[in-house]
Amino acid sequence: MDELPIASGDDVVRVRQRVRVVAADSGLSLVDQTKLVTAASELARNALVYGGGGTARIEAVTSAAGRAGVRVGFSDDGPGIADLDLALTDGWTTGSGLGLGLSGARRLVDEFELTSKPGRGTSVVVIKWSR
Amino acid sequence: MERVPILKLGRTLFVSIQIDLQDDSVMRLQEDLAAELAATGATGVIIDITAVEIVDSFIGRMLTMIGSISRLFDAETVLVGMRPAVAITLTELGLSLRGVRTALNAEKGLELLGGSA
Numbered sequence: 001m002d003e004l005p006i007a008s009g010d011d012v013v014r015v016r017q018r019v020r021v022v023a024a025d026s027g028l029s030l031v032d033q034t035k036l037v038t039a040a041s042e043l044a045r046n047a048l049v050y051g052g053g054g055t056a057r058i059e060a061v062t063s064a065a066g067r068a069g070v071r072v073g074f075s076d077d078g079p080g081i082a083d084l085d086l087a088l089t090d091g092w093t094t095g096s097g098l099g100l101g102l103s104g105a106r107r108l109v110d111e112f113e114l115t116s117k118p119g120r121g122t123s124v125v126v127i128k129w130s131r
Numbered sequence: 132m133e134r135v136p137i138l139k140l141g142r143t144l145f146v147s148i149q150i151d152l153q154d155d156s157v158m159r160l161q162e163d164l165a166a167e168l169a170a171t172g173a174t175g176v177i178i179d180i181t182a183v184e185i186v187d188s189f190i191g192r193m194l195t196m197i198g199s200i201s202r203l204f205d206a207e208t209v210l211v212g213m214r215p216a217v218a219i220t221l222t223e224l225g226l227s228l229r230g231v232r233t234a235l236n237a238e239k240g241l242e243l244l245g246g247s248a
Contacts, residue, residue: 009132009153016185017151034185034216038224041187045154090225100188104224 001059006074012044015056019072026060026068027130036070036128039105043074043124046101050094051076051122061127069110069129074122081116088114135160137167143244144168144206145237147179157193164197168204175244176201179237181212191226198231207232209240 002022004015019040023033040056047054054076061071081087088106093099102124106112111127132155138145144167150156164176178194180186186194198208209232213221221228234240 009155013151013153020184031216031219034214034220035223038185038187038220041185041189045187045189100225104188104226107223107225108220 004056006044006047007053015044016041022058023070026070035108039108040072042101042105047074047076051078067129069127071127073125077121080118080120082118143175144173145177149182165200174206176208177240178210179212186217209234209243211237211240
């Protein structure tokens with residue numbers, strides 16, 4: 001498993017590049033690689049901008065049915081999210097963005113798990129399976 | 132932070148993004164383009180994203196804003212060379228890049244600008 005810090009814009013780029021390599025090695029199609037890397041970019045930026053920085057964990061995984069995939073986890077020790085449903089609504093944002101980061105990232109992956117509590121940071125784990 | 136160079140060809144500004152874009156680089160490009168538009172009176176901007184592997188919501192918003200800013204300088208922006216995987220991902224992400232014209236490649240982009248180069 002690769003563990004990468006997210007403390008700057010350059011780190012976000014490094015996370016994207018690493019996710020791309022692992023996704024290609026796992027046999028994801030070019031479109032699926034692009035979707036996963038884009039989702040990772042959104043989530044890494046969230047960890048940086050809203051979480052004050054954090055960590056990305058990138059790992060090749062295999063499903064129970066034997067399918068190859070990539071799991072990427074993001075965690076930060078930021079202020080957390082009070083209303084998860086609201087945060088996952090298209091167009092909702094506390095920042096200056098479009099409010100598509102979290103909701104869009106969820107659409108781009110196969111599995112999406114968001115855990116957060118106010119004051120306890122935020123963790124998002126996503127998986128994209130090969131087809 | 133790496134900077135994206137802006138070339139002036141006749142009355143068109145040509146930008147080819149060849150780096151892995153981080154947020155600061157895109158914001159810098161936006162500022163550099165606005166300054167260049169004001170200084171040159173260019174009537175068109177072509178942004179070539181042939182080499183861009185992903186466009187996420189931030190980069191997409193910045194591209195849309197570049198289109199809006201250009202319009203305030205009486206210039207039209209055309210985004211060219213989008214990869215198929217990027218187009219599919221952008222659409223699923225929910226970004227339409229409304230207000231930005233697109234063309235298949237730089238040559239078609241120039242045609243769209245009325246050959247203003």
